[in-house]
Amino acid sequence: MTGRWAPSPTGEFHVGNLRTALLAWLFARSGSAELLWRFEDLDGAVREDFYNYQLRDFQRIGLDWDGEIFRQSERLHLYRDAIEDLQRQGLTYRCWCTRREIREATVAPHAHLPEGAYSGKCRQLTARETSENERSGRNPALRVISGGQLIKIDDRQLGNFEGSVDDFVLCRGDLTPSYNLAVVIDDADMGVTEVVRGDDLLPTTPRQIYLFDLLGLNPPSYAHVPLVLTQSGDRLAKRDGAVTLDDRLALGESELDVLNHLLSSLQLRNIESLGELDQIARDFDPGALPTSPWVFGL
Numbered sequence: 189m190t191g192r193w194a195p196s197p198t199g200e201f202h203v204g205n206l207r208t209a210l211l212a213w214l215f216a217r218s219g220s221a222e223l224l225w226r227f228e229d230l231d232g233a234v235r236e237d238f239y240n241y242q243l244r245d246f247q248r249i250g251l252d253w254d255g256e257i258f259r260q261s262e263r264l265h266l267y268r269d270a271i272e273d274l275q276r277q278g279l280t281y282r283c284w285c286t287r288r289e290i291r292e293a294t295v296a297p298h299a300h301l302p303e304g305a306y307s308g309k310c311r312q313l314t315a316r317e318t319s320e321n322e323r324s325g326r327n328p329a330l331r332v333i334s335g336g337q338l339i340k341i342d343d344r345q346l347g348n349f350e351g352s353v354d355d356f357v358l359c360r361g362d363l364t365p366s367y368n369l370a371v372v373i374d375d376a377d378m379g380v381t382e383v384v385r386g387d388d389l390l391p392t393t394p395r396q397i398y399l400f401d402l403l404g405l406n407p408p409s410y411a412h413v414p415l416v417l418t419q420s421g422d423r424l425a426k427r428d429g430a431v432t433l434d435d436r437l438a439l440g441e442s443e444l445d446v447l448n449h450l451l452s453s454l455q456l457r458n459i460e461s462l463g464e465l466d467q468i469a470r471d472f473d474p475g476a477l478p479t480s481p482w483v484f485g486l
């Protein structure tokens with residue numbers, strides 16, 4: 189078994205991120221699995237200092253990882269090879285739609301399709317429309333042909349989930365590989381067998397499983413865990429107040445206090461020192477985790 193923690197270095201972790209990190213660690217360590225660390229840093233909002241902040245805070249609450257630290261920005265050749273492979277198989281098409289056109293042309297809300305699902309407009313372009321687009325000077329994105337396939341997932345936390353796959357982006361117009369493409373290539377290449385991540389990513393999972401399939405790769409198992417909410421029911425964000433580890437330390441709490449707070453939120457017992465976390469992992473039972481989101485009281 190191999191797990192992974194795959195944050196985007198676009199900010200300091202808040203308690204919600206740390207809680208998901210703790211869960212990824214607990215799932216891995218309870219099954220004596222390795223936990224790999226991968227920075228998903230293909231996003232424009234990445235900042236160099238956040239890499240170290242994130243590694244530091246992960247360690248400060250007693251978590252660790254195995255082996256080298258991966259950065260997607262150093263693995264572009266792998267994504268390019270996969271994209272070329274899919275192109276060669278005739279499974280892709282170019283899309284010139286602007287963000288606005290995509291918004292306007294999204295398919296009608298449908299229980300099985302992810303929000304913002306693409307309508308497939310550019311799949312049906314005439315030769316004339318294609319050459320007009322080519323002359324426009326705009327760089328096309330590359331999309332996968334999905335056929336609207338329905339994918340079933342047996343999520344370890346959420347149970348059964350069904351979702352359709354749209355013609356999602358593989359490579360953006362600026363030649364950056366998409367999140368879904370990079371995640372699939374990396375999870376396969378790094379030998380990941382279990383993905384633990386926030387349930388905001390559940391709707392993207394059918395797309396990823398579809399891609400594993402197209403590339404002849406085995407998908408991992410999935411455990412999507414509820415995100416942390418504010419008292420008003422919104423997803424917790426940095427602007428909500430004292431939510432990072434540094435913020436909590438500045439209020440006089442210790443690293444152990446923060447960890448115990450996270451453990452309590454998972455209905456796990458509190459500990460006297462960070463060293464006892466291994467025992468928590470040994471006793472960890474995913475089936476006993478709370479199923480409702482944690483509302484963070486500031």
Ligand code: GLU
Pocket residue numbers: 194195196228371384385386389
């Ligand atoms: N990089 C994503 C994030 O920080 C996580 C992606 C994943 O776990 O698949 O939200």
